[in-house]
Amino acid sequence: MHILFLTDNFPPEGNAPATRTYEHAVRWVKEGHEVTVITCAPNFPEGKVFEGYKNSLYQKGNMDGIDVVRVKTYITANEGFVKRILDYMSFMVTGFFAGLLQKKPDVIVATSPQFFCACSGWALSAISRKPFVFELRDIWPASITAVGGMKDSKAIRLLEKIEMFLYRRADAIVSVTHAFKKELIERGVDGSKVEVVLNGVDLSKYEPQDKDPELAKQYGLEGKFVAGYIGTHGMAHGLEYIVSVAERLQHDDKIRIVFAGGGAAKQKVVDLVQQKTLRM
DSSP, X not given: OEEEEEXXXXXXXXXXXXHHHHHHHHHHHHTTOEEXXXXXXXXXXXXXXXXXXXXXXXXXEEETTXXXXXXXXXXXXXXXXXXXXXXXXXXXXXXXXXXXXXXXXXXXXEEOSSTHHHHHHHHHHHHHTOOEEEEESXXXXXXXXXXXXXXXXXXXXXXXXXXXXXXXXXXXEEESSHHHHHXXXXXXXXXXXXXXXXXXXXXXXXXXXXXXXXXXXXXXXXXXXXXXXXXXXXXXXXXXXXXXHHHHHTTOTTEEEEEEOOSTTHHHHHHHHHHTTOOO
């Protein structure tokens, strides 16, 4: 079976969407399927193209048996609603045309949370007359208003109409949580076509390790208990609460809290640490 997968995040990006798609795709390949991933030049979350890559119109490569097609998009940092929408819409257009150039697939999968990517998947499905699977990783645009990224407006209501259109037109929906499935059913989506596939972890890649001596020395972590947050510093992640915990623990010299990553809320975290006069 030939699986055509559209996603705007893919390794070497290390965020959750990129990792989830790669881990699924590489296993499909091992099971004998042909997988083509259409994505863009790696740039998340800073909005800077990774070293060794270019934001080219069309380039094709292979990663662990996965055919990877990268297309040109409007690249911006993971911040600012208007710029991010332009980013998403540019991938919708270039990803769609790249999909037309691929060997005819047996199934087309497109992922969220932003669903302009899914619009491309649906359009390619309609043209090729092949099943369309919508992978739902977040309820969008509700997640925008939930974190205060945008107030309820005509634009949000228009996005919600597009959202419901895609739910109805999808031949199957893959939800990453049972709560998402429950919400879709409550909104009138046919529950029989919604399957839940939870995020997981490949335990063979992880094992206990001692602290890296150089890293521990560089950041003053020697002999300390270290609590860390590693990942996207996004508006929905509530990192300000970790800063509040750090404030309450600042008098215990045995504890260190480490943030690693980047994103739209990173500067907010840095500013909050400075406002509370915490040591960095």
